[in-house]
Amino acid sequence: MTAPEASDAYDPFEDFNRSAGIGVVDDPYPLFALTRAQAPLVEENIMDNVMEEAGLYDPEKDAVLMAPPRVFTAYTYDAVQQVLRDGEAFSSAGYADVIGAVMGHTILEMDEPEHHTYRSLVQQAFSRRAMERWETEVVLPIVDECLDPAIERGEAELVRELTFPFPVNVIARLLGLPREDLPQFHRWAVELISVGFDWDRGLQASASLRDYFAGVLAERRANPADDLMSTLAAAEIDGQRLTDEEIFAFLRLLLPAGAETTYRSSSNLLYGLLTRPDQLDALRRDRSLMPQAIEEGLRWEPPLLTIVRTASRDVVVEGVEITAGAMVVVNLGSANHDEKYWERPDEFDIFRQQRQHLAFAFGPHMCLGMHLARMETRVALNRIFDRLPNLRLDPGAELPHITGMAFRAPTALPVLFDSGRG
Numbered sequence: 278m279t280a281p282e283a284s285d286a287y288d289p290f291e292d293f294n295r296s297a298g299i300g301v302v303d304d305p306y307p308l309f310a311l312t313r314a315q316a317p318l319v320e321e322n323i324m325d326n327v328m329e330e331a332g333l334y335d336p337e338k339d340a341v342l343m344a345p346p347r348v349f350t351a352y353t354y355d356a357v358q359q360v361l362r363d364g365e366a367f368s369s370a371g372y373a374d375v376i377g378a379v380m381g382h383t384i385l386e387m388d389e390p391e392h393h394t395y396r397s398l399v400q401q402a403f404s405r406r407a408m409e410r411w412e413t414e415v416v417l418p419i420v421d422e423c424l425d426p427a428i429e430r431g432e433a434e435l436v437r438e439l440t441f442p443f444p445v446n447v448i449a450r451l452l453g454l455p456r457e458d459l460p461q462f463h464r465w466a467v468e469l470i471s472v473g474f475d476w477d478r479g480l481q482a483s484a485s486l487r488d489y490f491a492g493v494l495a496e497r498r499a500n501p502a503d504d505l506m507s508t509l510a511a512a513e514i515d516g517q518r519l520t521d522e523e524i525f526a527f528l529r530l531l532l533p534a535g536a537e538t539t540y541r542s543s544s545n546l547l548y549g550l551l552t553r554p555d556q557l558d559a560l561r562r563d564r565s566l567m568p569q570a571i572e573e574g575l576r577w578e579p580p581l582l583t584i585v586r587t588a589s590r591d592v593v594v595e596g597v598e599i600t601a602g603a604m605v606v607v608n609l610g611s612a613n614h615d616e617k618y619w620e621r622p623d624e625f626d627i628f629r630q631q632r633q634h635l636a637f638a639f640g641p642h643m644c645l646g647m648h649l650a651r652m653e654t655r656v657a658l659n660r661i662f663d664r665l666p667n668l669r670l671d672p673g674a675e676l677p678h679i680t681g682m683a684f685r686a687p688t689a690l691p692v693l694f695d696s697g698r699g
């Protein structure tokens with residue numbers, strides 16, 4: 278598997294990165310701070326060109342054909358938390374229109390009580406016992422496999438060699454998929470979440486994944502194994518089980534939810550540490566700091582900046598009136614930099630006072646895979662520190678930057694270390 282490269286005529290990774298603002302949007306946080314200072318929630322002005330594109334505005338007649346939904350963005354911690362906590366006033370059903378078309382009906386787009394039932398079913402596959410086993414049997418060997426080729430070289434590009442490939446490898450291994458299917462599997466996953474700008478390719482990838490999973494699931498139903506696919510097939514609550522279509526939908530969600538995020542969050546944490554060698558040294562020497570370093574990385578640069586809700590009724594948030602049907606963009610990144618709760622919020626500081634950040638969201642849809650993501654990051658960093666002594670950014674390479682708007686990550690992390698000891 279290779280990381281995104283620009284040479285292909287069509288490269289789903291490149292296309293996706295471009296649409297997510299990777300390489301273009303440098304640092305949106307100063308602008309978020311200015312907006313937060315004005316209001317907790319701001320109504321967006323929908324431009325004529327966006328209306329025209331959506332078929333809602335006729336420029337020749339200068340006429341609005343259909344009133345678009347109002348769009349608000351929540352910027353402060355309190356506003357974001359209130360929206361996410363209240364799944365009754367703020368529905369997740371809006372995801373059905375775009376991402377639901379390629380994933381199927383998943384827990385992401387369900388409201389209560391349906392959401393609770395399905396989440397309880399799929400959650401059975403993410404037990405504490407499963408997590409402990411995955412750490413030693415799945416995650417650790419995969420991280421080591423990624424690092425092995427670099428050990429003798431004394432230099433590496435950690436995004437291409439480790440943070441990009443390892444989370445998707447983990448999910449594939451958890452599902453028990455054959456290793457040789459991995460590159461194709463990852464490509465479909467990226468095409469799936471690119472549906473917003475390439476509808477047909479997204480639908481095609483969705484159908485291909487369905488057919489692919491159907492074969493694997495049929496095999497697991499006949500011969501259950503000790504893997505996530507078999508657990509999902511057997512999960513049961515009050516006699517209710519997941520249908521095949523529901524399993525396919527969940528699996529299609531799992532890929533982008535688990536791979537695109539963890540790859541970026543572990544890259545962002547490494548970037549924070551590599552560009553602040555004093556904090557890198559402190560963590561390397563005292564691994565008990567690992568949990569707070571991981572949380573600070575997630576707070577400082579959450580990999581997924583915004584999520585979306587729809588107001589199911591008129592509701593007031595932090596004094597701002599939101600009308601039924603309005604779309605609410607929930608800015609997790611801005612909430613994580615709210616100066617009401619964090620001093621010097623734009624600084625990466627693993628020693629700061631901890632409080633709950635919102636990178637994994639909050640409320641009923643709070644990330645199902647957060648313990649897995651934290652464990653993967655912890656294992657990856659520990660192995661990097663153990664096997665790449667004297668790790669540092671390569672001073673001869675171009676200084677990397679975190680970029681992006683929807684998703685944020687550095688595109689490369691060129692490092693040097695003392696070779697041959699891993």
Ligand code: HEM
Binds near residue numbers: 396647
């Ligand atoms: C650092 C890594 C991760 C971050 C920052 C992250 C972030 C999020 C966020 C913000 C949501 C809420 C989406 C919404 O309600 O609109 C979410 C939901 C979800 N995440 Fe994660 N995620 C990460 C890793 C993972 C992993 C590793 C998995 C599984 C393998 C996973 C599976 C899910 C699932 C299934 C949901 C839907 C939960 C629901 O709707 O009830 N995530 N994640």
